[in-house]
Amino acid sequence: EPEVTQTPSHQVTQMGQEVILRCVPISNHLYFYWYRQILGQKVEFLVSFYNNEISEKSEIFDDQFSVERPDGSNFTLKIRSTKLEDSAMYFCASNLAGGLEQYFGPGTRLTVT
Amino acid sequence: KQEVTQIPAALSVPEGENLVLNCSFTDSAIYNLQWFRQDPGKGLTSLLLIQSSQREQTSGRLNASLDKSSGRSTLYIAASQPGDSATYLCAVIGNAGNMLTFGGGTRLMVKP
Numbered sequence: 001e002p003e004v005t006q007t008p009s010h011q012v013t014q015m016g017q018e019v020i021l022r023c024v025p026i027s028n029h030l031y032f033y034w035y036r037q038i039l040g041q042k043v044e045f046l047v048s049f050y051n052n053e054i055s056e057k058s059e060i061f062d063d064q065f066s067v068e069r070p071d072g073s074n075f076t077l078k079i080r081s082t083k084l085e086d087s088a089m090y091f092c093a094s095n096l097a098g099g100l101e102q103y104f105g106p107g108t109r110l111t112v113t
Numbered sequence: 114k115q116e117v118t119q120i121p122a123a124l125s126v127p128e129g130e131n132l133v134l135n136c137s138f139t140d141s142a143i144y145n146l147q148w149f150r151q152d153p154g155k156g157l158t159s160l161l162l163i164q165s166s167q168r169e170q171t172s173g174r175l176n177a178s179l180d181k182s183s184g185r186s187t188l189y190i191a192a193s194q195p196g197d198s199a200t201y202l203c204a205v206i207g208n209a210g211n212m213l214t215f216g217g218g219t220r221l222m223v224k225p
Contacts, residue, residue: 033211033212033213035213041217042215042217042218043157043204043213043215044215045212045214048210048212055210055211056210056211058212091156091157095211099144099145099206099211101159102147102159102213103159104149104156104157104158104159105156106155107155107156109154
């Protein structure tokens, strides 16, 4: 069964460093998403992406964040200068069309020290 | 702004019991509602999706209902098993946009 994959599973970085989190959505899906979950808190929406552009973003998704679909399979989230409060589990998701069931990847645990 | 609440936050039951998890949302203008399962330190597994025009959806021992006008959904788990132990999350999509808004989850423990 097709699934969303994410790499790495765990990333440790120092404050101020840039990180890139990678995702491979399900191959025929057209909509891609990033969410995050700070330990002990709710899952929060960051950004959605369709047709090579951002379609929605939350207040969390400020200028430090960017997303890209560099080729036909990968979808990346870049954090330019990480802060301690960026430590969280980051989930990628995809679906065939907006409003339909979203399928989540296993997540990348980001630890900023 | 949509707010999603799940009660109870934690639940412990003996194996074999039928149970109900509750989800409520403040804005009834939703497009659909999705229930997920999350194992500790893991990703989210989609269990059921109910569209706003539907009243319920069933998958195996799971049954989810939706009462859009009152802003409520329930997830019914029949004949619970230790393997059902996990956190169950509900999330809604509004009529404008595709973002999921999540509740805080119910942490379920099924004891053998």
